[in-house]
Amino acid sequence: MSKDSQMRAAINQKLIEMGERERLKELLRAKLVECGWKDQLKAHCKDVIREKGLEHVTVEDLVTEVTPKGRALVPDSVKKELLQRIRAFLAQHATL
Amino acid sequence: MKMEEVSMSSLDNSKLEALAQDILSDLVEDACLGLCFEVHRAVKQGYFFLDDTDQESMRDFEIVDQPGLDVFGQVYNQWKNKECVCPNCSRSIAASRFAPHLEKCLGMGRNSSRIANRRIVTGNNNNNKSESDQEDNDDVNDNDWSYGAEKKAKKRKSDKVHLYITICDCFSLYYQSVLVYICFYKIYFFIVC
Numbered sequence: 001m002s003k004d005s006q007m008r009a010a011i012n013q014k015l016i017e018m019g020e021r022e023r024l025k026e027l028l029r030a031k032l033v034e035c036g037w038k039d040q041l042k043a044h045c046k047d048v049i050r051e052k053g054l055e056h057v058t059v060e061d062l063v064t065e066v067t068p069k070g071r072a073l074v075p076d077s078v079k080k081e082l083l084q085r086i087r088a089f090l091a092q093h094a095t096l
Numbered sequence: 097m098k099m100e101e102v103s104m105s106s107l108d109n110s111k112l113e114a115l116a117q118d119i120l121s122d123l124v125e126d127a128c129l130g131l132c133f134e135v136h137r138a139v140k141q142g143y144f145f146l147d148d149t150d151q152e153s154m155r156d157f158e159i160v161d162q163p164g165l166d167v168f169g170q171v172y173n174q175w176k177n178k179e180c181v182c183p184n185c186s187r188s189i190a191a192s193r194f195a196p197h198l199e200k201c202l203g204m205g206r207n208s209s210r211i212a213n214r215r216i217v218t219g220n221n222n223n224n225k226s227e228s229d230q231e232d233n234d235d236v237n238d239n240d241w242s243y244g245a246e247k248k249a250k251k252r253k254s255d256k257v258h259l260y261i262t263i264c265d266c267f268s269l270y271y272q273s274v275l276v277y278i279c280f281y282k283i284y285f286f287i288v289c
Contacts, residue, residue: 004111011119045132062135063128066132083117086119
């Protein structure tokens, strides 16, 4: 295992241990609901489901269809805020 | 894995930035996955399309935007100039004035004119005076309406009487003391002389 990936794993571990990951997740969820991201993606899901048929749709189908769109639709302001929080966390804990 | 292995020296700024981006994309992916699960469950349980309605029924509930109509397409002041016929005196009264009129006409509420009306009626034919007397007594004893006022009046009366008595007492006391004073004066004179 290279040193880089080791470091990544350690940081992720730390994020989970401190509960920061959960907090960030909650914040992101709230922001995305607030800005209408969820509604947009739901509408997209509807199209996908109509296309595939109600009975035949699977979680994998949804994930492959929705994830790229979901990533693209996240507003810049939300991204910026999350990155700020993450950077602050890294600055605090990467030095330990 | 030990945290000591992670040191700031091994991280330059670009690496830190890349790490932050990775974490963010992880989080976004998590959110997407969560949404997918949610939608999938809703589809399989059959409540995903519940809030959809067909276009036709949507058209029935469209918001009406025309002058003189409210959002439901009804004339909004159609009752404004309606007139109602009073069942008691059979006059026609504007709908907005109907409730106050009915209150007075039927003799309910505070400003009841029922008693006055009865007095007028019974005053016209004096031969059934006993009945009107009885009614008057009834009104006086009607605790619902006159209890507070009656009590107050009584209290005021008794207060007046009380005041009167005390004033009388004062005067009598005063006169008594004057008399006593005069008596003592006389005795004093008698002794001196």
